Amino acid sequence: MTTPPATEALPDPYTPGQVPRVLAGRAVELGRIRDRLGRVASFGELAGPLLVFHAPRGLGKTSLLRTAEREAAAIGFASAWLACSRERPFLPELVRSVERALDRVDLRVESRRRWRDRLTSLSVELGVLGVSVGGEVDATGDRSPDAGAAPIGALEDLLHEAARAVRDRGGAGLVVFIDELHAASADDLATLLNAVQNLDGDRDDNPLTVVTAGLPVTPEAIIRAATFGERSAFVPLDVLSDDDARQLLVLPSDALGVTWEADALEAVVRRVGGHPYLLQLAGSCTWQALRPRAGAVVDEAAVDAGLPAAEVQLTAMHAARWGSATELERTFISAMASVGPGNVTRARIAAAMGVDSRSISVPRERLIEKGIIEPVGHGLVRFTMPGFDAWVRARGQD
Ligand SMILES: Nc1ncnc2c1ncn2[C@@H]1O[C@H](COP(=O)(O)OP(=O)(O)O)[C@@H](O)[C@H]1O
Ligand SMILES: [Mg+2]
Structure with missing residues (x-):
């Protein structure tokens, strides 16, 4: 990057809502991915089972996977990327993303042609279950009793052949990154798990690894889809430590010759904690308020001037979450918020709603799927976005 002249206000280096310029912390988590990549590169073998990072929104799952993707490319991997969605079938997406991955590493023309033919026939095989490939949907809807084997075999072939190519x-091998894994259907999850497990049977001939991320419901969804799914490697992402939170603020500005005073860092960390999205937002709003030039110093006054804009953004996000909830879910949220911040038991929520604790399962599950609340063990749940409980309480008083 060329540094602009000292007389010009510098561009904002913070990235709320986007992959960060510099990933702060996460050394342990990156280490887990590097181990997998290292095994594939050194031994040419399948580094399994599925690696699954799980955390609420905003904690840095996508950022972690994107950072690893860059590293993988730099050491000779072809990397396929896909984000699951309830609206799109998973397997055709995966075929396309593997195809793009191979397009990016330049295979020889002749092997590319062979590969294309193979992809076409695999797509047809995957079409067996009525998944849409290239816009065509199997209209019959029939599923023969053992039809499940077809996509598993096709997926095995796809991953095996791509990795070998x-x-x-x-090259080092193939790495498949699957983001938003919680949104995959149980059938698709089962296909993926079975395919990876089968490939592991011939580990030495499958130079690939699969790295995934999803909301906190992901491990449960995986185990429900296939009992042996419990052998996946589940890694939770927590908020950043105070040191890493400071690094998140300092590293992007350092690169532009702007430094943070210790008091200013403390002020941000004290007010937003270690939540990566909120730190990026606070950093960005502080930067916009100060509009620093090279050599400038970010002080506490700049933080005070910037944070109100962050509050406005945060309020909009709280309102969007509230807006996405049904009437019953809102009753649940209000009851939960009335109990206060932190972990809340099912019994206390039910009591605040004036109902039996068995009858709140449905809104509870739906709110977990939406990423608004998350389970923290022993039947306890908490809100995933800091400050949401206070926003809901304040709303009730309007
Ligand atoms: N380790 C990190 N270092 C710096 N910024 C981060 C880090 N993790 C996340 N972020 C920032 O936080 C926000 C949310 O990250 P993201 O990866 O989209 O989270 P998730 O996928 O878990 O919802 C993004 O704006 C990103 O820039
Ligand atoms: Mg994400």
């Missing part, structure tokens, strides 16, 4: 031309 990369390895055979001197």
Whole structure:
């Protein structure tokens, strides 16, 4: 990056809502991915089972996977990326993302042609279950009793052949990143888990690894989809430590020659904690308020001037979450917020709603799926976005 002249206000280096310029902390988590990549690169073998990072929104799952993707590309991997969604079928997406991955690493023309033919026939196989490939949907809807084996086999072939193609031309192997895994259907999850498990049976001939991320419901969804799914490696992402939170603020501005006073850092960390999205937002709003030039110093006054804008953004996000909830879910949220911040028991929520604790399962599950609340063990739940409980309480008083 060329540094602009000292007389010009510098561009904002913070990235609320986007992959960060510099990933702060997460050394342990990146280490887990590097281990997998290292095994594939060194031994040419499948580094399994599924690696699954799980956390509420905003804690940095996508950022972690994107950072690892860059590292993987730099050491000779072909990397396929896909984000699951309830609206799109998963397997055709995966076929396309593997195809794009192979397009990016330049396979020889002749092997590329062979590969394209193979992809077409795999797409047809995957079409067996009525998944849409290339816009065509199997209209019959029939599923023969053992139809489940077809996509598993096709997916195995796809991953095996793609990984071999990369390895055979001197690359390290294939890495598949799957984001938003909680949104995959149980059938698709089962297909993925079975395919990876089967490939593990011939580990030495499958130079690939699969790295995934999703909301806190992901481990449960995986285990429900296939009992052996419990052998996946589940890694929770927590908020950043205070040190890493300071790094998140300092690293992007350092690169532009702007420094933070210790008091200013403390003020941000004290007010937003270690939540990466909120830190990026606070950093960005502080920057916009100060509009620093090279050599400038961010002080506490700049933080005080910037944070109100962050509050406005945060309020909009709280309102969006509230807006996405049904009437019953809102009653649940209000009851939960009335109990206060932190972990709340099912019994206390039910009591605040004036109902039996068994009857709140449905809104509870739906709110977990929406990422508004998360389970924290022993039947306890908490809100995933800091400050949401206070916003809901304040709303009730309007
Ligand atoms: N380790 C990190 N260092 C710096 N910024 C981060 C880090 N983790 C997340 N962020 C920032 O937080 C926000 C949310 O990150 P994201 O990866 O989208 O979270 P998730 O996928 O868990 O919802 C993004 O704006 C990103 O820039
Ligand atoms: Mg994400």
